[in-house]
Amino acid sequence: MIDRTVPATQRPGPAHGHGTGPGDASPVLSLQGVHQVFRTPRGDVPAVAGVDLDVRPGRVLCLVGESGCGKTTSARMAAGLAGPAQGSVLFRGRDVAGMDRRERSDFRRSVQFIHQDPYASLNPVRTVYSTISAGLRRHGLVGDRREARRVTAELLERVDLTPAEEHLDKYPHQMSGGQRQRVAVARALAMNPEVIIADESTSMLDVSIRVSLLNTLGKLRDELGVGFLFITHDLAVAKYFAWDGEIAVMYLGRVVEHGPTPRVVNDPQHPYTKALIDAVCEPDPDLAHGRERIRLRSSEIPELTDLPPGCDFHPRCPLYEQGDCDSVRPPLVPGRDRLLACHVVNGG
Amino acid sequence: MTDHIAATPPAEGPLLSVRGVDVGYRTGRRKQVTAVRDVSFDLHPGQSMALVGESGCGKTTLGLGLLRLLPRTGVVSAGEVLFRRKDGRLVDVRTLAREDLRRFRWNEAAMVFQGAMNAFNPVLRVRDHFLDTFRAHDGGRGSRARHLERSAELLRMVRLDPGRVLDSFPHELSGGMRQRTLIALALALRPQLLILDEPTTALDILTQRSIVERLAELREELRFAMVFITHDLGLAAELADRVGTMYAGRMIETGTTRDIFHRARHPYTSALINSVPPVTGDLRVPESLPGGPPSLSALPPGCSFAPRCKHAVERCGSTRPTLDVLRSRPEGMSHAAACLRSHELFAEGVTRD
């Protein structure tokens, strides 16, 4: 990932088409300097404040961070569900904002969003067949009903809902959380997407179900070359699913560390990333008890409407030093193997 | 917190002794399912036991059953729930009369429910939740000022700022603050037993971490016993002294935390543990455990896990395994597993010691 040593804004655009490493295709979907601001009675909420991200075919980009840090907001912009207040979203190098109707419909079909909550994402009065075939019909991807059932059944098999015949006519309430999630994946797959944006799609599920769902998604990534923007709170899940890809850690609307997954997870540099990884409970009682934990200076996240001066993380940061930390916001700058926004770590 | 004198239970014997408990739900006219079957265990004073297993295995149902907090359609239909009260008397929670039961909850045992928001009355400020709890249980003794002082103290105990929290409505608090408030409320009358149902699920990892640490510290300070329900095995490893695995309504393995995490002897427990991807070290491919627990209304005849078990043999489909002790220890810390092949699998090196 040599391209990580070049600031996102200076990176060669996808139009140049040259990869920067072995097996590294140019991005299919990019966020370039995107901002999102919500106007609320409490004041303007800068939910996303200048984020650059690239999703490549067959690769995973994982967004992690605490609740409210702007993951879903970024993902919604990437999926074209909301336009950025500033900056641009590029699909195959074309700015989505400047697309005509046909291009836009193509974009909508090629970039699929899978919702956070397996319970809320499916229409309760529709059968699995009806849910999945609706999109196929809308985009004219199937002819008659027989073909629609056959294609739907194939999609169910793809996401390991087998035998498909048993599931076609079920309603969501007749399925488990994990099965519903698979239906949501199948519905997305029906559109033959190049990118899947999966928001927290595993977090409410049992561990056992999570892993098999991740394996199903992994197959789509490896066999169909689907690129993923994958959003999770769980660093262990990020590590497993994005091992060959990248992790971007977000804090209060900005990326604070971004690099190849093995580097970020096994050798985190930003104090916030360190705290996130340190906080994971490992299923090993000896590890859990024999470990010196990082102490944050505060466990509360500042309000977006009332951000602290300087580094957003300074009121909580264990490495905080008086001076730059509380007066200058650290820029996200390239280091040896990643992008990092921290005065102290970058300076030392 | 000097006045938090630890509840001092009698020196000997279990605090809670669960004997052959079944819990059923009515699901229609003359239809019912048994969601918990024949569960027995002893919990000694100060112990922390985690109940783990996939969703739907009966963890919440058992927890609710122990305190008779089941919904109207649910009932503990068999067994005994013996509890040693602060005054040393042994009672069967199943037979407590209404008024006695009300005193028993909060005073002796309290529960922090799954889904913090639902546990609050949304139109009452946090302050009133505390005052109501105190009033309902001290028989009118104690002044309002004294109760508020005590509420503030409890909130500080879970690292909340009483000045801010007491006057708030539940929806004005973050998920983490609500969960802490519930824990403070549950501890208000210094119960000997705290039952926590998925206390940190749906919370951010840093919030989860600080609650987990605070709970561990509080247990040291106040010495209450804990039953800790979770599907997060990492949390169990961290907070429990012992673990019970539940599957399809039964306890299928129980042992010390080390027994379970380092030498699980039931294939279901091992599969659960191996399905957690670790965050430290190199990439390890987690085990996937396809399928899900069987429907309670159509349990397979032999071992309930047989349809998913990769070690199943013919007799697993017809003989139901019993929870056999593999290593006997005092105070409920024995290691036991309900698998017909636990000795063979151990001998073959499939499970390790």
Ligand SMILES: Nc1ncnc2c1ncn2[C@@H]1O[C@H](COP(=O)(O)OP(=O)(O)OP(=O)(O)O)[C@@H](O)[C@H]1O
């Ligand atoms: N429609 C909206 N109006 C006002 N504020 C919003 C809106 N949507 C999001 N926000 C705010 O923007 C910030 C970022 O929210 P977002 O949903 O992107 O977070 P997230 O990282 O996905 O969090 P989670 O992990 O909880 O899903 C939050 O402060 C949130 O309250």
Ligand SMILES: Nc1ncnc2c1ncn2[C@@H]1O[C@H](COP(=O)(O)OP(=O)(O)O)[C@@H](O)[C@H]1O
């Ligand atoms: N009110 C209820 N009525 C009928 N069945 C219920 C009710 N609550 C739970 N169940 C059933 O009891 C079983 C155990 O559920 P639960 O105790 O919630 O499991 P867990 O907490 O382990 O996820 C499940 O099969 C569930 O569907």
Ligand code: SF4
């Ligand atoms: S810039 Fe300072 S406050 Fe911010 S993360 Fe780095 S050390 Fe901490």
Ligand code: SF4
């Ligand atoms: S009894 Fe048989 S099916 Fe059940 S866990 Fe043991 S080996 Fe598997």
Ligand SMILES: [Mg+2]
């Ligand atoms: Mg979100």
Ligand SMILES: [Mg+2]
């Ligand atoms: Mg439950």
